[in-house]
Amino acid sequence: MIGIDVISVSRIENMINKFGDKALKRYLNDNEIKLIKSPHTAAGFWAAKEAFSKALGTGIGEECSFLDIEIIKDKKGKPCFSSSTLEKFNLKQADVSISHDGGFAIAAVIIMK
Template sequence: MIGIDVVSINRIEKMYEKFGKKAYHKYLNENEIKLIKKIETAAGFWAAKEAASKALGCGIGEECAFHDILLSKTPKNAPFITFSKKVLEKFSIKKAHVSISHDNGFAIAVVALEK
């Protein structure tokens, strides 16, 4: 299963300017927030979580919330994605892959799931 999402970096930046760190808490946990050094990373994480929910076929909501999707970095600084136990079991996810990129004011992410 594959999901993709693109988001305007400016949209995430405006959300942060208006609400501060509270904006990040809407969709990120503390460990994820610690990884954000630039607004592009925050936008990429938003896109990755949206793409993951699309790959699941449910979107962000009751079956899979933003905080059920967990992003981190590998030792080589590549993005890494996993899910809450609830989502892993419900959707029978065996493996998950994520790619995040940003350029020219946009962040894009692709998530591929193996069952």
């Protein structure tokens, strides 16, 4: 199953400027916040979590919240989903690709049940 999401980096940047860390804590855990180096990274993580929820077929809501999905980075710095996220949703595998261009972040997620 596949999910895709796109978000304006300025939308996330405005949230951060207005609410600070409170904005990030709305959709990221403490370990994820440590990985955020810029609004571009934060927007990419938002898009990745939205795309993950779309691949599940639930969207963000009661069945799958932003904080149910954890993004980590592998040895090479590539974003991926934590093993606890895969276990929570009984998935064999979940792959993510995040790109940025023209003030937007886009993420594509493919999951295998």
